[in-house]
Amino acid sequence: MQIGAVAPLQPDDSVVPSFRETAAAIYRGTPLAGLFLLLAGYNEGGCIPDGQNDLPMAVPVGTQIPHAVGIAYGMKYRQKPQVALVFFGDGATSQGDFHEGLNFAGVFNTPTIFLCQNNQWAISVPRWKQTR
Amino acid sequence: MGHLRATLEANPLTRLQKYLLHQKLLSQKHLKALEADIQGAIDRAWQEAQEQMASMGDSLQMFDHVYAEPSPYLEAQRQAWQQFRTAHEEAAHA
Numbered sequence: 665m666q667i668g669a670v671a672p673l674q675p676d677d678s679v680v681p682s683f684r685e686t687a688a689a690i691y692r693g694t695p696l697a698g699l700f701l702l703l704a705g706y707n708e709g710g711c712i713p714d715g716q717n718d719l720p721m722a723v724p725v726g727t728q729i730p731h732a733v734g735i736a737y738g739m740k741y742r743q744k745p746q747v748a749l750v751f752f753g754d755g756a757t758s759q760g761d762f763h764e765g766l767n768f769a770g771v772f773n774t775p776t777i778f779l780c781q782n783n784q785w786a787i788s789v790p791r792w793k794q795t796r
Numbered sequence: 797m798g799h800l801r802a803t804l805e806a807n808p809l810t811r812l813q814k815y816l817l818h819q820k821l822l823s824q825k826h827l828k829a830l831e832a833d834i835q836g837a838i839d840r841a842w843q844e845a846q847e848q849m850a851s852m853g854d855s856l857q858m859f860d861h862v863y864a865e866p867s868p869y870l871e872a873q874r875q876a877w878q879q880f881r882t883a884h885e886e887a888a889h890a
Binding site: 696697698701704706709 | 808838844845848849852
């Protein structure tokens with residue numbers, strides 16, 4: 665699913681991950697050794713290689729959504745054709761950041777792709793309890 | 797446990813692998829070669845990651861600049877990490 669989402673993007677589009685998009689990161693060019701470093705506790709491993717317009721992983725739930733909308737708004741302001749793709753989970757849709765980001769994207773008509781990976785669990789709470 | 801089994805059975809990676817084998821779009825031989833390739837890429841990346849970790853200095857440094865003065869609690873964490881690391885290295889060499 666992650667690969668299917670990022671494969672149609674251009675290299676100069678932006679991918680804004682949450683913290684599960686390892687497959688997308690590898691596809692976009694983040695070195696595997698860097699991902700190992702990051703998981704071993706070295707922040708240096710989270711560095712995105714020069715020329716790859718992606719953001720590093722966002723550990724707080726949902727904070728990356730307004731960032732992606734801001735990047736997309738910047739693309740539009742500069743009259744560039746690029747888009748921003750943001751990943752988040754079903755739990756993140758309970759966050760204020762999600763609602764702010766979507767509203768901002770709607771009001772300013774930004775080129776943002778919102779991708780909700782619904783795994784049916786908001787951390788440890790099932791989706792049916794967390795979201796109506 | 798039922799949830800885990802259902803999730804494992806629904807795993808799209810294993811389902812796609814089964815489908816490709818069943819449709820004869822992937823042979824066992826090709827699958828073995830792919831898996832060996834992937835394992836090689838993982839081993840090389842982990843080797844590289846370990847070299848980078850070694851080049852970034854002693855991991856005990858992470859406790860040095862948390863506060864201006866070391867606190868007893870932090871010192872206990874530092875010692876616990878040092879002991880854990882030594883035990884882990886000894887186990888790895890055994």
